[in-house]
Amino acid sequence: MRPHPPWRSRRALVLGTAVLSVGALAACSSSGSSSTSTTTSSSASSSPSSSNPITIGASLSLTGDFSTDGINYERGYELWASDVNAHGGLLGRQVVLKILNDNSSPTQVDTNYQTLFASDHVDLAFGPFSSLLTTPASSVAARYGYAFVEGAGGAPTVFQSPANLADHNVFDVSLPIADEMVPFVNWIASLPASQRPKTAAYPMADDPFATPPVQLAQQMLQKLGVKTVYSKIFPEEAADYKAPADQVAASGAQIVVLGSTDVPTVSAFMQAFEQQHYTPKLFIAAAGPDQGSAFISAVGKGNAVGMMVPNGWYPAYANSASQAMVQAYVAKYGGNASGVSSDIAEAYSVGQVMAQAVTATGGTDNAKIITYLRSGVTLTSVQGPVKFDSLGENGLAAAFVSQWQNGGNAFNQVLPVGQAGSVAIIATKPAWSS
Amino acid sequence: MAREIYQAITDGILVGGVYALMAVGLTLIFGVLDIINIAQGVMVILGAYLSYELAARLHIDLFVGLLVTVPAMFVIGVVIQWAFIRPLRGRERVSMTLLVSYAVALIIEGILYESFGANTRVLSAWYVTSSVHVFGFYLPYIYLFGFALAVVLVVALYLLLYRTRFGRSVRATMQDETAARLVGIDTNRVAALTFGIGVAVTAAGGMVYGATSGGFNPNSGYDLISRLLAIIILGGLGSIGGALAASVFMLTLEALVDIWQPQWAIVVFYAALVLVLLIRPAGFFGAARGRTA
Numbered sequence: 262m263r264p265h266p267p268w269r270s271r272r273a274l275v276l277g278t279a280v281l282s283v284g285a286l287a288a289c290s291s292s293g294s295s296s297t298s299t300t301t302s303s304s305a306s307s308s309p310s311s312s313n314p315i316t317i318g319a320s321l322s323l324t325g326d327f328s329t330d331g332i333n334y335e336r337g338y339e340l341w342a343s344d345v346n347a348h349g350g351l352l353g354r355q356v357v358l359k360i361l362n363d364n365s366s367p368t369q370v371d372t373n374y375q376t377l378f379a380s381d382h383v384d385l386a387f388g389p390f391s392s393l394l395t396t397p398a399s400s401v402a403a404r405y406g407y408a409f410v411e412g413a414g415g416a417p418t419v420f421q422s423p424a425n426l427a428d429h430n431v432f433d434v435s436l437p438i439a440d441e442m443v444p445f446v447n448w449i450a451s452l453p454a455s456q457r458p459k460t461a462a463y464p465m466a467d468d469p470f471a472t473p474p475v476q477l478a479q480q481m482l483q484k485l486g487v488k489t490v491y492s493k494i495f496p497e498e499a500a501d502y503k504a505p506a507d508q509v510a511a512s513g514a515q516i517v518v519l520g521s522t523d524v525p526t527v528s529a530f531m532q533a534f535e536q537q538h539y540t541p542k543l544f545i546a547a548a549g550p551d552q553g554s555a556f557i558s559a560v561g562k563g564n565a566v567g568m569m570v571p572n573g574w575y576p577a578y579a580n581s582a583s584q585a586m587v588q589a590y591v592a593k594y595g596g597n598a599s600g601v602s603s604d605i606a607e608a609y610s611v612g613q614v615m616a617q618a619v620t621a622t623g624g625t626d627n628a629k630i631i632t633y634l635r636s637g638v639t640l641t642s643v644q645g646p647v648k649f650d651s652l653g654e655n656g657l658a659a660a661f662v663s664q665w666q667n668g669g670n671a672f673n674q675v676l677p678v679g680q681a682g683s684v685a686i687i688a689t690k691p692a693w694s695s
Numbered sequence: 696m697a698r699e700i701y702q703a704i705t706d707g708i709l710v711g712g713v714y715a716l717m718a719v720g721l722t723l724i725f726g727v728l729d730i731i732n733i734a735q736g737v738m739v740i741l742g743a744y745l746s747y748e749l750a751a752r753l754h755i756d757l758f759v760g761l762l763v764t765v766p767a768m769f770v771i772g773v774v775i776q777w778a779f780i781r782p783l784r785g786r787e788r789v790s791m792t793l794l795v796s797y798a799v800a801l802i803i804e805g806i807l808y809e810s811f812g813a814n815t816r817v818l819s820a821w822y823v824t825s826s827v828h829v830f831g832f833y834l835p836y837i838y839l840f841g842f843a844l845a846v847v848l849v850v851a852l853y854l855l856l857y858r859t860r861f862g863r864s865v866r867a868t869m870q871d872e873t874a875a876r877l878v879g880i881d882t883n884r885v886a887a888l889t890f891g892i893g894v895a896v897t898a899a900g901g902m903v904y905g906a907t908s909g910g911f912n913p914n915s916g917y918d919l920i921s922r923l924l925a926i927i928i929l930g931g932l933g934s935i936g937g938a939l940a941a942s943v944f945m946l947t948l949e950a951l952v953d954i955w956q957p958q959w960a961i962v963v964f965y966a967a968l969v970l971v972l973l974i975r976p977a978g979f980f981g982a983a984r985g986r987t988a
Contacts, residue, residue: 323813324914326914329813329814329815331813332812365914467958493957494957495953495958496957496958496960498918501946502909503706503907503950504707504954505953507706508954525815525908525909528817528909529908529909529910530909532824536835537833538826538833554814555814558816559815559910561819
């Protein structure tokens with residue numbers, strides 16, 4: 262080959278600096294949170310006035326890595342608000358949502374809530390999507406005295422944050438994620454020893470949402486005698502999953518417990534497994550298969566069969582309010598019931614819980630709302646009963662495992678076995694069918 | 696362990712081919728125009744969406760679809776260069792192109808969000824999930840085809856640059872733009888066509904990326920750009936073959952580290968870049984001598 266066009270080495274250094282800057286920015290946007298502090302304080306309380314709307318602020322990931330979930334959350338919040346407004350509003354006041362886009366950035370979510378609290382003076386606050394963003398957001402809310410009701414911040418890091426330990430202002434209406442794989446492990450334990458899988462692989466994304474439930478499942482399964490043949494944490498911002506997926510395939514594990522945060526991660530592992538002619542007997546992912554039509558369109562109906570995901574809600578959940586919400590969602594956004602993401606129910610539940618607190622306290626005084634939610638009262642939501650413990654975890658949240666069945670046309674609750682609504686589990690995942 | 700190492704090397708070579716497809720356009724554009732095209736990642740995703748549209752709506756095979764998407768992306772590239780890059784003049788031109796290309800990325804991302812929404816899309820074909828069994832390893836066809844395509848494109852670009860009149864104009868512009876103008880080369884035309892070619896070949900990278908990544912949405916490009924920039928530096932700025940070699944080297948290195956400590960894989964990726972800059976600032980295939988203007 263001929264010599265290549267000549268270049269100045271100075272340009273390489275300039276570009277190198279640019280690369281590292283871009284990399285640093287990307288790292289900041291995916292893992293860090295701002296430590297900006299402010300001395301501004303607000304009582305976050307207001308007196309009821311029937312003529313003024315109640316403004317509720319939220320920051321959501323409408324773009325960026327969590328945009329699929331963020332947009333679902335936006336729909337869930339809006340669906341709840343439209344339902345409330347159609348029934349006369351809260352305390353006779355219409356509900357107005359003010360939603361800002363955080364681009365899935367922990368730094369931007371911090372800025373957004375400061376804007377909502379300090380500049381917009383919203384009456385109430387709803388949480389963002391993901392534990393990664395809820396942790397910094399809840400600190401801002403604590404600083405401004407807001408009750409922070411959220412549905413997607415179930416990681417231990419959220420509840421154990423210094424702000425929440427001091428102010429106890431976080432209230433997660435959904436299932437605490439650390440325990441979400443427990444029904445799956447309990448089912449394995451219930452199997453006769455001869456039928457119990459012998460090996461398991463645990464690939465995990467480096468994310469506060471993804472690792473705790475998988476690590477707990479690993480500990481419990483190891484105690485049951487299930488041998489760990491792969492257990493590694495890969496970077497959340499990995500641009501390619503072929504290498505870890507191929508390692509899992511080479512391990513030949515009978516169970517794969519994937520600590521995933523989104524659909525592409527699960528899809529990439531499934532694709533690599535199929536390429537390697539490897540089908541685990543059981544495949545459960547922390548997130549992704551719960552994304553309804555977004556998951557099916559990515560992996561195909563045939564391949565989805567047998568895929569499991571822990572969940573606090575599923576579309577066929579036998580709850581009249583849930584069924585009404587699903588119908589309203591399908592009527593507004595189209596599709597079918599099995600394609601409704603659990604994000605919708607989580608977001609809708611946030612609104613329901615806040616509405617009950619506002620009604621009970623007779624206004625939007627956040628201090629009163631925090632006291633009320635911490636009082637041990639049992640509330641209702643489309644995900645079932647809600648009762649907060651001292652750290653704001655929902656102690657009554659039911660842990661389910663759902664599975665794609667019926668040719669990828671049905672997303673059914675399968676665990677716990679014998680629980681109302683559970684159908685027979687597909688105990689051996691069918692071979693890939695692309 | 697030996698099997699794991701062989702598997703990692705195989706993965707690195709195959710995935711490296713995909714990254715080479717995405718990086719060659721970037722290194723070509725930088726080489727000729729001195730432009731750090733921050734929009735390259737979004738261009739990759741745009742290419743993936745174009746392939747998706749052809750496959751989903753018209754049932755056109757992904758590789759056959761390149762006959763449409765490559766020319767389409769060429770036109771898009773020429774228009775972007777003409778509308779956004781060409782007007783930039785003066786001493787701050789290079790730094791301004793950073794901002795302008797970032798703006799272009801935001802515009803394209805916004806259009807994609809409006810057009811397709813945030814849901815993940817995947818490119819499907821029989822060769823995406825099928826593989827061939829060789830020496831005990833399953834090699835996915837999509838990666839094999841993608842690697843072959845990368846080699847073909849690198850050779851084609853090499854021939855274009857070193858065997859054609861247009862290529863001579865490009866190389867003259869690379870070495871000394873003022874002198875090139877003095878000898879009658881229309882450097883504006885060269886710049887527009889080169890930018891167009893750089894974006895056009897990215898269509899191929901977008902297609903293969905869309906088929907191998909597990910899914911993409913309008914935002915997916917931001918995870919790519921820093922890696923692509925690292926690759927073209929390591930390969931030698933403007934070196935087409937260097938982009939391929941660096942892609943294979945970097946992705947193989949990452950796959951090997953992944954065996955033991957996946958969390959360190961990305962760190963090692965960028966550490967390798969820093970080391971190369973310290974030892975050989977011009978990269979693997981970059982020459983120390985530069986152009987004079």
